[in-house]
Amino acid sequence: MPNLRDIILDLVRQIPAGHVANYGQVADFVPGVRARQVGHILSGGTATLAGVPWHRVINAGGTISPHPGAAEQRRLLEAEGIVFNHQGRIAWADYRWAGPGPVWLAEHGFEPGF
C-alpha cells in the first residue's frame, strides 16, 4: 500500500522536463503534507529517488537553496532548457509546473483543486 512518501514521489514524477515546481506547490496537492516534508523526502538518497526527477523541485523563491548536490541539480535543469538569471534564479512565469493532470488526481482520489 502506498504511503505518503510514495504519493509525493509519484507526484514529482509527473513534472515534465523543462518545468519546475516548488516544495509548497507539490505539498498543496496532497492534504496533510507540508513543504518541509517534501524537501525531507527528496533528501533521502539516489536509491529512493530512482526514476524521480527530484531536480525539478526547488524552493518558492525560484532558487536552489544551498545543499549537497545543488550544483548537480542546476546542471540537470540547465540540460533541460531551464535558464537561470544572474542571481541564480529561474522565471516561474516560464517554467512553473501546472500541476498533475486530472487523471492523476482521480487515480489518487483527489479533486482538481487548482
Next chain:
DNA sequence: CTTCTGACGAAAT
C-alpha cells in the same frame, strides 16, 4: 521517550 536538525515558507524587520 527526548533532542536536534533541517532540499520550506510566509511575515516581519
Next chain:
DNA sequence: CATTTCGCCAGAA
C-alpha cells in the same frame, strides 16, 4: 534585497 523569527514535522541519534 538580506536576515531573522516562527510555525511545522519527519527522521536520525
